[in-house]
Amino acid sequence: MSKVIIVKGSDRERMVENGLNALEINPYKEKVVIKPNLNLYKKPDLALIDGIESSSRELGGEVTRYDLMILSEDPVAADAVGANILGLNPLSVPHLKLAQEKGLGMARLEEIDVEEIN
Template sequence: MGVYAQEGEGPVGGNAIKMDLIIASRDVVAADATACRIMGINPYEIQHIKIAEERGLGNVNNMEIVGEDISNVKRKFSYPLSNFKRIKYKILDFGMDFASHLGGTTEEKRAYEVITKLMRTNPVISKECRKCQRCIGACPVGAIDNNLAIDYRKCKACMICVEACPFHAIKSKEISLLLAIAEMTICVLRVASKAIRGKLYK
């Protein structure tokens, strides 16, 4: 018994870590930031925390810790994403911010189309599959048939099947890091080129 946290690919594929901690605060941003620091994660790498502070919903740094000192309970948690995936998602964060400044321009629609393409992740059932069929029941749109074939026309890329598989047999197939960099670079260069030629705005 006790209070457990989870690291890695949750909720099914992660590893349980016994922490025996309870974090409580009237400031939910401060609570989440504290949890991050306990796990050895920079709070500003977690987008909802960063955005919440920017919107004045709480504070990441100005807080008083009552009870155990963070240094006494801090543990290094593994990320659910590999380093390459984390880099790719930083590129996507940049892309979303970049596209948000293109409102009213000729490149706004294309920029969001590029980002949508880069964010798309498809589940792939590997040879490690033990045919337990939990993924079939977990899929909210019925995209996996009884032969464990995925219909990508139905698939919404929600990755619930990945989370439901107890054997880590469903992998996420994503666009490569190099292609993500290339696509985003082309997008930025197109905007710059049109701006120079005075053709960026409708």
């Protein structure tokens, strides 16, 4: 089962620190460089989605504040939880469905353990 941490609040530094501590990850251990299609060869050690605020799909659209960050060792699960927060079915998002089919991570919400930290 994939694990996703949602850290809520308005202090980004504290949010990242709490999320990393919950995943028991040392962000200073090594530098990770992510290149296109690298996930096919090596998954990233950490996926972090800045969910402080989001705009609509239209450029210059209305901005909604969520005041959260999403962290996971499974980038597909992190993106699936983010899609769900935005009101989307993750398996209806083409790149998430494809990523799951290729074995790059989990997009089925019922297979993702979500932990919220306030």
